[in-house]
Amino acid sequence: MAVPKTMKAVVLRGRLKVNTEEVPAPEIRDPRDVIIKVSLAGLCGSDLHQYRGEEPYGFVMGHEVVGEIVETGSAVKKFKIGDKVLSSFCTSCGECSNCQAGWTARCPIGTVPGQPSIAGAQAEYFRLPLADSTLFPVPDDIPAELMLLMADILPTGFSVAMNARMLSGKIETKGVAVVIGCGPVGLCAITSATTMYETVFATDLYIPRLEAAKRHGAIALPLADLEEELSKRTDGQGADAVLEVVGHPSAMVTAMKLARPCGVISSCGVHSREIGLDGEMLYDKNLRLQFGRCSVRTYYPYALEILRQNQELFSTFIEHKVSLDQAQEYYTLFEQNKIAKTVFVP
Amino acid sequence: MAVPKTMKAVVLRGRLKVNTEEVPAPEIRDPRDVIIKVSLAGLCGSDLHQYRGEEPYGFVMGHEVVGEIVETGSAVKKFKIGDKVLSSFCTSCGECSNCQAGWTARCPIGTVPGQPSIAGAQAEYFRLPLADSTLFPVPDDIPAELMLLMADILPTGFSVAMNARMLSGKIETKGVAVVIGCGPVGLCAITSATTMYETVFATDLYIPRLEAAKRHGAIALPLADLEEELSKRTDGQGADAVLEVVGHPSAMVTAMKLARPCGVISSCGVHSREIGLDGEMLYDKNLRLQFGRCSVRTYYPYALEILRQNQELFSTFIEHKVSLDQAQEYYTLFEQNKIAKTVFVP
Numbered sequence: 001m002a003v004p005k006t007m008k009a010v011v012l013r014g015r016l017k018v019n020t021e022e023v024p025a026p027e028i029r030d031p032r033d034v035i036i037k038v039s040l041a042g043l044c045g046s047d048l049h050q051y052r053g054e055e056p057y058g059f060v061m062g063h064e065v066v067g068e069i070v071e072t073g074s075a076v077k078k079f080k081i082g083d084k085v086l087s088s089f090c091t092s093c094g095e096c097s098n099c100q101a102g103w104t105a106r107c108p109i110g111t112v113p114g115q116p117s118i119a120g121a122q123a124e125y126f127r128l129p130l131a132d133s134t135l136f137p138v139p140d141d142i143p144a145e146l147m148l149l150m151a152d153i154l155p156t157g158f159s160v161a162m163n164a165r166m167l168s169g170k171i172e173t174k175g176v177a178v179v180i181g182c183g184p185v186g187l188c189a190i191t192s193a194t195t196m197y198e199t200v201f202a203t204d205l206y207i208p209r210l211e212a213a214k215r216h217g218a219i220a221l222p223l224a225d226l227e228e229e230l231s232k233r234t235d236g237q238g239a240d241a242v243l244e245v246v247g248h249p250s251a252m253v254t255a256m257k258l259a260r261p262c263g264v265i266s267s268c269g270v271h272s273r274e275i276g277l278d279g280e281m282l283y284d285k286n287l288r289l290q291f292g293r294c295s296v297r298t299y300y301p302y303a304l305e306i307l308r309q310n311q312e313l314f315s316t317f318i319e320h321k322v323s324l325d326q327a328q329e330y331y332t333l334f335e336q337n338k339i340a341k342t343v344f345v346p
Numbered sequence: 347m348a349v350p351k352t353m354k355a356v357v358l359r360g361r362l363k364v365n366t367e368e369v370p371a372p373e374i375r376d377p378r379d380v381i382i383k384v385s386l387a388g389l390c391g392s393d394l395h396q397y398r399g400e401e402p403y404g405f406v407m408g409h410e411v412v413g414e415i416v417e418t419g420s421a422v423k424k425f426k427i428g429d430k431v432l433s434s435f436c437t438s439c440g441e442c443s444n445c446q447a448g449w450t451a452r453c454p455i456g457t458v459p460g461q462p463s464i465a466g467a468q469a470e471y472f473r474l475p476l477a478d479s480t481l482f483p484v485p486d487d488i489p490a491e492l493m494l495l496m497a498d499i500l501p502t503g504f505s506v507a508m509n510a511r512m513l514s515g516k517i518e519t520k521g522v523a524v525v526i527g528c529g530p531v532g533l534c535a536i537t538s539a540t541t542m543y544e545t546v547f548a549t550d551l552y553i554p555r556l557e558a559a560k561r562h563g564a565i566a567l568p569l570a571d572l573e574e575e576l577s578k579r580t581d582g583q584g585a586d587a588v589l590e591v592v593g594h595p596s597a598m599v600t601a602m603k604l605a606r607p608c609g610v611i612s613s614c615g616v617h618s619r620e621i622g623l624d625g626e627m628l629y630d631k632n633l634r635l636q637f638g639r640c641s642v643r644t645y646y647p648y649a650l651e652i653l654r655q656n657q658e659l660f661s662t663f664i665e666h667k668v669s670l671d672q673a674q675e676y677y678t679l680f681e682q683n684k685i686a687k688t689v690f691v692p
Contacts, residue, residue, distance in 0.1 A: 098608065103608040103632065169512060249625065261449070261452040267628075279619050280618045282617055282638070285638065286449065287636075288637075289635045292631065292632025293632060
């Protein structure tokens, strides 16, 4: 399958503005690259950071991809042309000390495609660097559409729950967790958290999202009601773990309020502003906190198991499958919280 | 030994103002109380929070005490009159779920003596509540003066290092730690950290303190030099662990700067203000943080071992042994960072 000279792609052209354009198709640039013919490219909550931002424009968006390898660099050993693959949303070398420690999201030469320095996957073809240590094979027993969730949001949702558990130093399925934010990652966090905590609450400022949160296993309530119910169920102590999946300072302030003394706050929200935290509360509650991006490779096998065991639940997860030509329309709806998970089918 | 009707005590009388006064001696109020004849009462960095503060005045200061039991409440079972004891700086019941989980510093009925609701130990006599689950016997092989360090600062210094290790999920003696703050607790943190990390750096805005930090085992440098040296030794990555022993927002900002990606920040500083943290850095570095007060009972046996193995080092730790009548003078010097550890001998 020869790669054509040009292809259709979703290009960021300004604040809240994407164009579907004909652009040059990618070529192998490094022996560790592969070219993927994109089957599905997700629209992810973190795409909105760039979509809403003021970064330099003019690059192809997207970092969630399932597709088929159509070209391989000379150093690629674990994958071959024709393989159906899924890519982690961030590339990693697999060899540096960070990768060896399991911190693949912080590989010094890793990147997240879909930014000025590296074209993304919302396109017909996609160049993926460091293929051997970034790709996963698509297994036979899980539909490609579900596998797309494994690129970012399901491992991220799993990791925010698992990190809470590891922070607390406990592994019994016990206690009360609260998930703040019921978007796609939040729902993945909820399903994951139900395997680790006895009770999982969830909340979101956008009330229609609470229905999906209930389907995923949470006691989903508006914040004021949740505070009351949480207090009732914990003798006024608060949650053992709060999972922050929003990435806004106000969500962290809420998290601190909901956490019990000696509780933990695990955050996977993409923070970009200053977060003003109440120092007295941090001290008086002896809080532990974790921030940051999910190292997909490290959490992958566990997150895949969550997906495998919840295929029916997640089968309705992708609400919209649309063409690249509909990018602006669906970016707009997604940015306005009007739709849940959307996928482009080139 | 009968307790007299009145006694000498150090009473907080206003901002930066303590008086040595004749006050009523304490009496048993609860069956779990004991009355201790004070041999040594420490002046602790955290006393300065009240000394500098605007809280209601008029109470006896101090929460570090070694002494002899002279009266026991009817429910006290583990200790008897005549026992030489050391008290944890915060009382705990030993029975609630927090105490059982090892979070004795957050026992709902626990308190830190030396505040409006409970008189402190800088006095001739001291009433200690919840004696059975708050006191420790003074062992024969360690001088009382050294044992005083076990009331707060040595367990606190140990815990800030141990918590960093637990946050990181690693227990090998490896990697680089930085201690921010070289006051008494900082020195305890340094000695503890040298048993857990290959290299321990330390810094303090008050340069004369760096000498003591060196004696305790750190590479102690002014901040700018430390940043350079740390960067050189870690390929620009930063410290695996930063121990924050100051309790000021600026120390947390420095800690975040010094930590490596996926590093940990362990704080035992008593924070009371809003801490403005760079959300982008928290996310981009995948940081883990821990705050709060040391649960002395939980860390006690380990911290005692650090003391036992470093008796000579700590033997010069208490710089000044003074009478209660000299309280104002030594509070002033201590508040101005002019002296290190001081102890009152009633």
